[in-house]
Amino acid sequence: MSSHIPATETATMLAITQARYGGSDVMRLGQVPRPVVRDGQVLIRVRAAGLDRGTEHLMTGKPYAVRLATGLRRPKNAVPGRDVAGTVAAVGAGVTRFVPGVEVYGVAPSAFAEYAVAGEEKLALMPAGLSFAQASVVPISAGTALQALTVARVSPGQSVLVTGASGGVGGYAVQLAVSLGAEVTGVCSRAKTDHVTAMGAHHVLDYTRDDWADGTRRYDLVLDVAGNPSARR
Ligand SMILES: NC(=O)c1ccc[n+]([C@@H]2O[C@H](COP(=O)([O-])OP(=O)(O)OC[C@H]3O[C@@H](n4cnc5c(N)ncnc54)[C@H](OP(=O)(O)O)[C@@H]3O)[C@@H](O)[C@H]2O)c1
Structure with missing residues (x-):
């Protein structure tokens, strides 16, 4: 030793x-x-x-x-x-x-x-x-986000939706996906939309008002970190 x-x-x-x-x-x-x-x-x-x-x-x-x-x-x-x-x-x-x-x-x-x-x-x-x-x-939250994006093989130009975008894992996921060249939509509460925009998200949805799964928008990847949506949604 x-x-x-x-x-x-x-x-x-x-x-x-x-x-x-x-x-x-x-x-x-x-x-x-x-x-x-x-x-x-x-x-x-x-x-x-x-x-x-x-x-x-x-x-x-x-x-x-x-x-x-x-x-x-x-x-x-x-x-x-x-x-x-x-x-x-x-x-x-x-x-x-x-x-x-x-x-x-x-x-x-x-x-x-x-x-x-x-x-x-x-x-x-x-x-x-x-x-x-x-x-x-950094380690656990960023490591979790990086693992998810790596498994999903995110590539430039893909559209990625991140729920819980204002949280520990979601915040890193937004920044990492942006740095990988994706077009990123973050989902968070209204009070934190500025924070998620500041982390680089191109679009922000307020989960108290917008339903990201209503079928009007399509994403190459949904990184479901928070909110416990049903598998059907
Ligand atoms: N498996 C693993 O290795 C691993 C590692 C890390 C974390 N996790 C899990 O991942 C989850 C998230 O962890 P975290 O550290 O990121 O937690 P966190 O920092 O508490 O973030 C959770 C986020 O979820 C958002 N949120 C709440 N309700 C929502 C809804 N209905 N739709 C969309 N977003 C909503 C909150 O946004 P607002 O504050 O804007 O309301 C909050 O920022 C936890 O369940 C944790 O246990 C797993």
């Missing part, structure tokens, strides 16, 4: 913990053991942790189906958080892409803490010009 952790540091750390499911009031600040880095893993000194919608599902335990994986009565993992940006503090045996001291971002369980551990494949070098706070809200 290669490490940058000062020898004077103790093996505990500050973390946000939750003993039960609920709103943000279940969160507490406490001391927990610092995670140990294993082969193929990277120990990150967390500088910023993002709050994506999935982390909120894990905090509330809703929809209830998530509890089958995360613990029926209480969270199995007491430290929430997934999106992360920080500095590599140590690397386990076999890690080849990172060395202690470099800045990384990606997905690490229990990211709401001073340190978090992630598999090497879950991280990337942080792009120059991004702050830690900016980088920490």
Whole structure:
């Protein structure tokens, strides 16, 4: 193992913990053991942790189906958080892409803490010009949007509709689809139409007024991020 952790540091750390499911009031600040880095893993000194919608599902335990994986009565993992940006503090045996001291971002369980551990494949070098706070809200939401657009093989000139365009995933989907050369329509609430336009959408529909599935407009791709429309629509 290669490490940058000062020898004077103790093996505990500050973390946000939750003993039960609920709103943000279940969160507490406490001391927990610092995670140990294993082969193929990277120990990150967390500088910023993002709050994506999935982390909120894990905090509330809703929809209830998530509890089958995360613990029926209480969270199995007491430290929430997934999106992360920080500095590599140590690397386990076999890690080849990172060395202690470099800045990384990606997905690490229990990211709401001073340190978090992630598999090497879950991280990337942080792009120059991004702050830690900016980088920490990219991985899950942008990764989801990019995966969807990649699977759909979006090409220049195609018309793409994105629901939930003002949200985490949809906001990245709008910007990425525009950068791929698509003609993009974003669907959001009226209050956020300016925001979606500012992200580059060519057209914006207000879901409280416009029905994007009424058959008057056709799209090469509908990226259905929000609103739970029926399959028939
Ligand atoms: N499978 C995965 O890996 C993965 C990863 C990330 C997210 N997700 C899921 O994707 C969903 C969206 O996540 P997110 O992070 O983007 O959430 P978010 O930031 O809360 O965004 C949701 C957006 O949906 C919009 N919306 C609400 N009702 C709508 C309607 N009837 N029609 C169109 N848009 C509507 C909201 O717009 P207004 O604010 O303008 O009302 C909001 O901006 C969540 O269910 C999340 O769990 C899955």
